[in-house]
Amino acid sequence: MMEWVNTISQWALPVVIASIVGIGHFRKVPVYETFIEGAKEGFPTAIKIIPHLVAMMVAVSVFRESGALELMLVMMRPVFDYLHIPSEIVPMALLRPISGTGSLTVMTDIFQTYGPDSLLGKIASVLQGSSDTTLYVLTVYFGSVGIRNARYAVKVGLLSDLAAAFFSVMVVYWIFAL
Known part of the structure; x- marks a missing residue:
């Protein structure tokens, strides 16, 4: 049974790409030329967002290497202990939006350290899958289209990451720790 699933997953992307090319050809779309035009349009966008990406990478490195992350963890430890959030998950929850x-x-x-099937491994897996790199996404998307004022997007994104962290812990406790 597992070999069949692996075969499907290995062929999924090539089948999708072949389908797109086939449908384009059937509709008489110049597929290769259209692809090249799209790539030409994407290149200036990639060049345009490089400064935003560099700034975000530098900020993340400074945050981690300066000890600010550790200081934040120490200061917030009582809150996480009160909420029964394991201290091993907290660095991941703080870094995930960044x-x-x-x-x-x-x-x-x-x-x-604990194993992927441990309670902490399951919490980490659920957190990784249920949250996003909010600040990175906002930097790339807003930077590529020239939006300077993120306004509510940052607040809502970070609030959703906080909810994802909290509910990842709660759901894994509820499903696996009972």
Whole structure:
């Protein structure tokens, strides 16, 4: 049974791409030329967002390397203890809105220390899947279209990441710790 699922997953992307090319050809769309035009339009956008990406990467590095993350964890520990949120998950919950790579590193450390099937491993997995790199996404998307005032998007995005962290812990406790 598992080999069949692996075969489907291996063929899914090539089948989708072939379908797009086939439908385009059937509709008499110049598929290759259209692809090239799209790539030409995407290149200036990529160049335009590079400064935003560099700024975000520098900010994340400074945040982690300066000790600000550790200080924040120490200051917020009583709140997380009160909410029964394991302290091992907190760095991941704080890094997830900022850096996907940073949160993935924390999750990998949790897996290596406690195991992926442990309660902490399950919480980390649910958190990784239920939250997003909000600040990165806003930087890239808003930077690419020139939006300077993020206004409510940052607040709503960070609030949803906070909810994802809280409910990841609660749902995993509810399903696996009973």
